Amino acid sequence: MTSTVGLVERLTREIVDTIRSENLQPGQTLPSAKVLAARFEVTVPTVREALRRLEATGSVELKHGSGTYVREAINRRILDNPHYVPVDLAAAIELLDARIAIEPGIAGLAAAAQAPDAVASMESALDNALQVETAVPAGHFHVELARASGNRALHEMLVSLLAINSRTQQAARTSYDRLRDHDEHADILDAIRRGDGFEAAHRTRKHLEAIKAAVLADWADDTDQTGDAAIIEGSQR
Amino acid sequence: MTSTVGLVERLTREIVDTIRSENLQPGQTLPSAKVLAARFEVTVPTVREALRRLEATGSVELKHGSGTYVREAINRRILDNPHYVPVDLAAAIELLDARIAIEPGIAGLAAAAQAPDAVASMESALDNALQVETAVPAGHFHVELARASGNRALHEMLVSLLAINSRTQQAARTSYDRLRDHDEHADILDAIRRGDGFEAAHRTRKHLEAIKAAVLADWADDTDQTGDAAIIEGSQR
DNA sequence: TCACTCAAAGTGATTAGATGACTTAAACAC
DNA sequence: GTGTTTAAGTCATCTAATCACTTTGAGTGA
Known part of the structure; x- marks a missing residue:
């Protein structure tokens, strides 16, 4: 009966809360996936799935070999669908x-x-x-x-x-x-x-x-x- | 010099294209993650990361034990930020x-x-x-x-x-x-x-x-x- | 002293395989 | 027929390892 919210969704929310509570501004880096995994007591792949969700909405950016960066859109209410294929x-x-x-x-x-x-x-x-x-x-x-x-x-x-x-x-x-x-x-x-x-x-x-x-x-x-x-x-x- | 687009991002786009080309309507199910992994020649975790991105924007929904379903928002241009923490x-x-x-x-x-x-x-x-x-x-x-x-x-x-x-x-x-x-x-x-x-x-x-x-x-x-x-x-x- | 090279450390990217949990539907017993 | 049980299919999560990229700074040479 427990409304299954899903670990990844909950984790996503916790990461956003962390960004806000620590007042991370766009351009700053998040802790590494490994560290986040340890902090929230989940494994790295799970953290990555959460970060991919945030990436899709422009809240963060995953830079290969560099780190995970906070991006501007984390403060936006309205977004354009990044997966929309338009065009006529x-x-x-x-x-x-x-x-x-x-x-x-x-x-x-x-x-x-x-x-x-x-x-x-x-x-x-x-x-x-x-x-x-x-x-x-x-x-x-x-x-x-x-x-x-x-x-x-x-x-x-x-x-x-x-x-x-x-x-x-x-x-x-x-x-x-x-x-x-x-x-x-x-x-x-x-x-x-x-x-x-x-x-x-x-x-x-x-x-x-x-x-x-x-x-x-x-x-x-x-x-x-x-x-x-x-x-x-x-x-x- | 090859503009590193990232495998996951490319994969995300390919999945969207598949949905469109096969004319999958909201409510219908996608092939299982395993099948998608085989079709696009990547591993299951990679497919999952792509699906998580689509999930974030409401394009698909991952139902535990059931399948991955196409959702309405795949046809939307404008979205509300699902990760926005609102308030006052x-x-x-x-x-x-x-x-x-x-x-x-x-x-x-x-x-x-x-x-x-x-x-x-x-x-x-x-x-x-x-x-x-x-x-x-x-x-x-x-x-x-x-x-x-x-x-x-x-x-x-x-x-x-x-x-x-x-x-x-x-x-x-x-x-x-x-x-x-x-x-x-x-x-x-x-x-x-x-x-x-x-x-x-x-x-x-x-x-x-x-x-x-x-x-x-x-x-x-x-x-x-x-x-x-x-x-x-x-x-x- | 300065500039350049390059090697090492840190980080994300992707793969691989395995186990658990949930849903659905078919098979079965009543 | 109805209800229960079983089994197959699916997503969820974990563990472990390898590869690729970026950055940094130590080392080398001028």
Whole structure:
């Protein structure tokens, strides 16, 4: 009758508790698997199974020959599924639709929050945009925008959406004009600086809708006269 | 120079690919660990580590003595961190703020979508509300609302937010009036049926703000005259 | 003294085989 | 038929050992 929780699941939880109670920060190393095995009175393979679980969610990283490191995601609530195999255009459009639904509200919050350091991060993100597109890390304008909202859950949601999108083929080929992108970002940031939440939300929405249109246009160019536009329609309903 | 991807990570991906290519649906069983080990030419412990990773993200479930089962989350893009240790009121308020930021937009989409079956699901969710609160499964009104938006990413985001919230202490004690909850849900559904997205969004926002106020009031009652309202202020900035 | 080499120690990665515990379903007795 | 028992299949965990990678620092040479 004892609800079998499973040794590995319990062990996983104990390791997380250890990380928290000892206040281990991302980048620091955990004790070796051998030591953990001794401390929790289990064997090494069992510890490894627990660490693999934590690895899957980005809470820790197992570096061969080096050690087990705490990672950022241990403090995240919302994650992107690392095992998801995505990828058609419809999925990419769906992600953009989701962003259109939530980012305007985030921009509004950012304008209301008026956190000075967050605004600074967005400014530097504006410049970084000239660089090569990084995967989806910090420094991305929209991510910094979400961070500026002051709401960690919203920030993590946007990070997740962008992470998923980065795995899409469409992500690389989006030929949205770099300069136009920069200008529109600047406009959004401007509205936020003025504390004009309504305008910030509006410009964010327009910006994303423009990107969506560009992606659809790109796709139309590639497939040219192949007439299966049903995919697009299906994703817009 | 070969980017060491790690055997387990590669194996994890191969198992996912197998599930997809063989079109295994949630509820169905995977081959036994022994068989998988033979098929991919690795040993059983290695297979188990890969399965533990998939287990962490809810893609599979390992049932002792029974088998390894495919689970729903294998098709999800957005997940809640299963290893997150949650907690205080500020976090609960932050989650509600996030919902206030995104759910009105979702309600607007739902009104525009006008999917008949989705509306039916919301109707039945209305009645289920009289039952005991389930964990965070389907059947929850707000979850069905998100499903009705037609956007899977948004739906999964809301499921994740509610899943996290359910782990909060505050979740259980929220004494938001059951009847009032039901009535406000009915109002939202009514606006969606009429296709009035603006009104649906507005009512959803008001509804969530009322819940937030109730949570804060509850907390104020409990702590009574303990004057550390700084926690609340901090979450509202 | 400085820089380079390289050997050793520590750590994770993977393998191998064995035992225990649980679930399920078929075989059996009633 | 019904209920119990048995057996096979499966995951759970352990023990033990070998391999591979990383880091460090001692040693060597310039």
